Amino acid sequence: MTSILLSGPDMSDAERAAVITAFDSGWIAPLGPAVDAFEQKMAERLGRRHAVALSSGTAALHLGLLAWGVGPGDVVPTATMTFAATANAITYTGATPYFVDADPETGQMDPDLLEEVMSELRRQRRPVPAIVPVDLLGRCADYTRIGDIARRYDSRVLADSAESLGAEHAGIPAGKHGDAAILSFNGNKVMTTSGGGMYLTDDVAAAARVRFLATQAREPVAHYEHREIGYNYRLSNLLAGVGLAQLDRLDGMLERRRDRREAYARLVADVPGVEVFQREDDERDNCWLTAVLVDPEVAGFGAADLEAALRGAGIESRPLWKPMHLQPVFESAPAGITGAAERLFVTGLALPSGSGLTGEECARVDSALEDFFGSRAERAA
Numbered sequence: 001m002t003s004i005l006l007s008g009p010d011m012s013d014a015e016r017a018a019v020i021t022a023f024d025s026g027w028i029a030p031l032g033p034a035v036d037a038f039e040q041k042m043a044e045r046l047g048r049r050h051a052v053a054l055s056s057g058t059a060a061l062h063l064g065l066l067a068w069g070v071g072p073g074d075v076v077p078t079a080t081m082t083f084a085a086t087a088n089a090i091t092y093t094g095a096t097p098y099f100v101d102a103d104p105e106t107g108q109m110d111p112d113l114l115e116e117v118m119s120e121l122r123r124q125r126r127p128v129p130a131i132v133p134v135d136l137l138g139r140c141a142d143y144t145r146i147g148d149i150a151r152r153y154d155s156r157v158l159a160d161s162a163e164s165l166g167a168e169h170a171g172i173p174a175g176k177h178g179d180a181a182i183l184s185f186n187g188n189k190v191m192t193t194s195g196g197g198m199y200l201t202d203d204v205a206a207a208a209r210v211r212f213l214a215t216q217a218r219e220p221v222a223h224y225e226h227r228e229i230g231y232n233y234r235l236s237n238l239l240a241g242v243g244l245a246q247l248d249r250l251d252g253m254l255e256r257r258r259d260r261r262e263a264y265a266r267l268v269a270d271v272p273g274v275e276v277f278q279r280e281d282d283e284r285d286n287c288w289l290t291a292v293l294v295d296p297e298v299a300g301f302g303a304a305d306l307e308a309a310l311r312g313a314g315i316e317s318r319p320l321w322k323p324m325h326l327q328p329v330f331e332s333a334p335a336g337i338t339g340a341a342e343r344l345f346v347t348g349l350a351l352p353s354g355s356g357l358t359g360e361e362c363a364r365v366d367s368a369l370e371d372f373f374g375s376r377a378e379r380a381a
């Protein structure tokens with residue numbers, strides 16, 4: 001039995017043709033017409049003035065912070081419920097990540113807690129040049145409240161929208177929130193370039209700075225002239241070709257992710273103690289990953305039991321992000337903790353959500369879930 005992945009790439013003949021076109025154009029290096037077109041199309045779709053295609057979402061976070069001068073001595077509040085890339089990028093700059101716990105319902109950075117953290121850091125006279133909210137599993141963070149807090153504390157928002165392309169908050173698409181935002185095109189995201197990312201902003205100087213730092217900080221002269229340390233972070237033109245084809249298919253791919261969300265919601269509707277995570281008001285989410293929350297007291301089983309049963313059927317599922325404040329590597333980082341993210345980590349399980357799942361694969365996942373819930377209900381009766 002082939003195994004079913006959580007969120008595999010969704011590729012078609014269009015992506016294949018795009019790679020060949022880029023190949024035949026002779027533009028194999030980073031930079032080239034496909035990179036320019038990819039940046040322009042994404043900026044247009046999201047209503048941003050500037051887009052810089054980069055080698056990863058992590059690179060975009062790193063340079064986004066550097067472009068604002070974030071460095072040693074600075075503190076950068078971010079969500080504890082995130083993938084390590086967010087916290088790693090903050091650490092690369094020499095700044096200290098400050099982990100903020102989650103709203104128990106949405107799993108997003110808790111704005112009340114952020115306010116407390118900002119106020120405490122101000123009392124300590126610690127510089128907080130940037131806040132990095134994270135759009136968990138494809139749902140936008142509360143940018144209305146976070147943006148307001150950032151303004152009152154003279155800080156800026158770099159939105160980690162790696163997971164949320166296609167989502168919206170307050171009528172504004174993911175990627176357009178904050179003073180700048182980043183996207184990821186890693187293989188498991190809603191669209192992929194196999195590996196890649198993008199930095200988006202309306203600030204022409206910040207965009208130019210990111211572009212400059214991403215090309216080894218090479219000065220604009222004929223010979224190779226360097227006055228500062230740079231990085232090799234540009235996206236290859238071949239991969240931008242894949243990105244263009246994926247962007248054309250994005251809306252259809254997002255619909256299929258939503259279909260999975262709806263199917264899981266129907267499947268667990270009558271299962272006591274099991275609910276779809278982030279289900280409330282989820283019309284504007286991109287449904288990157290659909291997860292369920294399992295209350296073992298009510299359900300009679302835990303998320304780990306469900307994971308094991310699916311694994312036995314060749315189906316991948318995964319706990320939600322282990323919070324950063326519980327990661328050994330960030331043990332000594334400051335954190336504002338309520339326990340909400342840890343509870344989500346213990347009770348949550350992400351289910352196969354990829355848009356490339358075939359009808360047959362979807363049916364296999366659904367019947368594995370039905371079998372598991374059915375056998376548990378019988379045992380309980």
Ligand SMILES: *Cc1c(COP(=O)(O)O)cnc(C)c1O
Nearest residue numbers: 056057058083085162184185186
């Ligand atoms: C995937 C992801 C990233 C990193 O993106 P890469 O392109 O893999 O470097 C950053 N933040 C979050 C929240 C992510 O899920």
